[in-house]
Amino acid sequence: MDPTLAADLARLPALLDAVRDASAEALAGLDARPVVPLRDGPPEPRRLPAHGAGAEAALADFRDRWEPRLSASAGPRYLGFVTGGATPAALAGDWLTAVHDQNSNSGMDGAGQHLERETVAWLRELFGLTPAHTGTFVSGATMSNTVGLALAREWLGERLGVSPAQDGVAALGPVRVLSGAPHSSIAKALSVLGLGRAALVPVPTLPGREAVDPAALDRALADTPGPAVVVANAGTVNTVDFDDLRAVAALKDRHDFWLHTDAAFGAFAALSPDHAHLTEGLDASDSVCVDLHKWLNVPYDSAVQFTRRRDLQARVFANSAAYLGPLGADPDLVHLTPENSHRLRALAAWFTLRAYGREGHREIVERDTACALELGGLLEADPALRLLAPVRLNVVCFTLADDPTPERLAALREAVSAEVFVTPTVLGGTPGLRAAFSNWRTTPADVRRAAEALRAATKEIA
Numbered sequence: 001m002d003p004t005l006a007a008d009l010a011r012l013p014a015l016l017d018a019v020r021d022a023s024a025e026a027l028a029g030l031d032a033r034p035v036v037p038l039r040d041g042p043p044e045p046r047r048l049p050a051h052g053a054g055a056e057a058a059l060a061d062f063r064d065r066w067e068p069r070l071s072a073s074a075g076p077r078y079l080g081f082v083t084g085g086a087t088p089a090a091l092a093g094d095w096l097t098a099v100h101d102q103n104s105n106s107g108m109d110g111a112g113q114h115l116e117r118e119t120v121a122w123l124r125e126l127f128g129l130t131p132a133h134t135g136t137f138v139s140g141a142t143m144s145n146t147v148g149l150a151l152a153r154e155w156l157g158e159r160l161g162v163s164p165a166q167d168g169v170a171a172l173g174p175v176r177v178l179s180g181a182p183h184s185s186i187a188k189a190l191s192v193l194g195l196g197r198a199a200l201v202p203v204p205t206l207p208g209r210e211a212v213d214p215a216a217l218d219r220a221l222a223d224t225p226g227p228a229v230v231v232a233n234a235g236t237v238n239t240v241d242f243d244d245l246r247a248v249a250a251l252k253d254r255h256d257f258w259l260h261t262d263a264a265f266g267a268f269a270a271l272s273p274d275h276a277h278l279t280e281g282l283d284a285s286d287s288v289c290v291d292l293h294k295w296l297n298v299p300y301d302s303a304v305q306f307t308r309r310r311d312l313q314a315r316v317f318a319n320s321a322a323y324l325g326p327l328g329a330d331p332d333l334v335h336l337t338p339e340n341s342h343r344l345r346a347l348a349a350w351f352t353l354r355a356y357g358r359e360g361h362r363e364i365v366e367r368d369t370a371c372a373l374e375l376g377g378l379l380e381a382d383p384a385l386r387l388l389a390p391v392r393l394n395v396v397c398f399t400l401a402d403d404p405t406p407e408r409l410a411a412l413r414e415a416v417s418a419e420v421f422v423t424p425t426v427l428g429g430t431p432g433l434r435a436a437f438s439n440w441r442t443t444p445a446d447v448r449r450a451a452e453a454l455r456a457a458t459k460e461i462a
């Protein structure tokens, strides 16, 4: 064994203590450090060492050169995109995922994949899905959407008497994927799957809304020759608008389509009694995407893909090899997702659900939602700013009252970036900014700090 490696092995407990101390310090400093440090670019590149100096030297170098340049995205005022942090239990679970380093995809191995199944059953219950849905962990909502649409593709084949998984996507002919205000990852998934970005057919939304107009969807389906795919959106990123999932599913009585619902973060509305109605009808979907590294507050990379048609999933993702054994009635995870090998990704989610339960996670959802409402109120009261949409759940979409050009908004974003991180958007042709609340640490004090920083910055920018 390399002598440095052998020395690290001999001192492993002390090494883990050093990492523990560094972690505690980084987490304790989250609130004070710049939310996004814009001043320093990346450090000067270093050469690959021929001989290493051991893990503690690597830790010191990381803390010196890299850590100060990382964002405080685990903290309470990183409101860009839709970004969660990691609860204490999720962090513990993630650490132990690396400790046990399981490739939990096969029944020939230990019980890892059963831990994933237990976690999926808990998540199913959390989101009000019935056992008609099975679920698998994937790396994020983009991958969950991709898997859901791969199942849709195979279902279209079933309807037409072909198997795209076997014969290729050309066997399908042209495909139409209908959606009101889909997330950008849907087009990316269609590109990856060979269906093509052009397969996406935009369906009109309700006036002044991002939710699909069910009557327009009805007409678009009537105009579609043959079976179709519908992507329902349960929580759009700009205004967190929800398609009427029950109305969309009811169209199945008259039209033949696969219903995929992108509920990446909107599914968490099911935890809040005031908002649970938004997710009613979710169970009728043929496939459902839910992100976990957002509002469940587990570390990246984690999402779940639910479906009513695991048989199609196995048809698409079966990985036939003599050494893996037969598929069986309850296929091993290696046969259900694009990956073969993958970490025991479910463990962080298992930990946080086991530690805090439905009530603990309901409280996070409700507090974040209350914070979004409060920020919306504060920004509305500021004459320099205006809301672009009502605050429906956990996102505040706003802009400058005067002259909201992308340049002025970028200047505003940069001016506040040490205090609060928000990201740009365009809503109905108007450039704006979004503040998305999904971190478990965020409190009303953070909201006031963010509003104050924005108020001060509107005065600074020309």
Ligand SMILES: *Cc1c(COP(=O)(O)O)cnc(C)c1O
Pocket (backbone or CB within 6 Å): 082, 139, 140, 141, 142, 143, 145, 183, 185, 235, 236, 237, 262, 263, 264, 265, 291, 303
């Ligand atoms: C975040 C998000 C995605 C993509 O999620 P990743 O985890 O970044 O892959 C897809 N759909 C919606 C609605 C989202 O909010």
